Amino acid sequence: MVQATGGGEYWGEYEGVKAKVYIKASEVERNSRKYLHLEDLKMDFSVKDIQMGIKNVHNGNAVLEAALNLFINSNSQELLKEMKPHIKKKLMVGMKSFIDNLFSRVPYDSWVID
Numbered sequence: 001m002v003q004a005t006g007g008g009e010y011w012g013e014y015e016g017v018k019a020k021v022y023i024k025a026s027e028v029e030r031n032s033r034k035y036l037h038l039e040d041l042k043m044d045f046s047v048k049d050i051q052m053g054i055k056n057v058h059n060g061n062a063v064l065e066a067a068l069n070l071f072i073n074s075n076s077q078e079l080l081k082e083m084k085p086h087i088k089k090k091l092m093v094g095m096k097s098f099i100d101n102l103f104s105r106v107p108y109d110s111w112v113i114d
Helices: 062-074 076-105
Strands: 009-030 033-055
Touching: 009 076, 033 062, 033 076, 062 076
Parallel strands: none
Antiparallel strands: 009 033
16 A cells, blocks of 8 residues: 655646636726626636646655556546546636736726727
């Protein structure tokens, strides 16, 4: 039995990434100007092809590293399903911060043409 946690560096290459993002915003007034305010943000994504693995595992054990990487790549879509909620949460934190910053700096009339 081998411990599933520990050292090693993760690497990944993802191709065919598709993402859908839903943004709900409302109009607010600040300093006599209209701006957008983010009310809701949802997202989902899929990855067609995944190559990922770990290097420098357990003091450079090449046999263990090869076995782990074979397992990881043979089960990459299943592993992505397990990791997806955490990845989405991390992505949404960054997106929310970016969108909040953008909406606070770009006036409403730059986004919406009446």
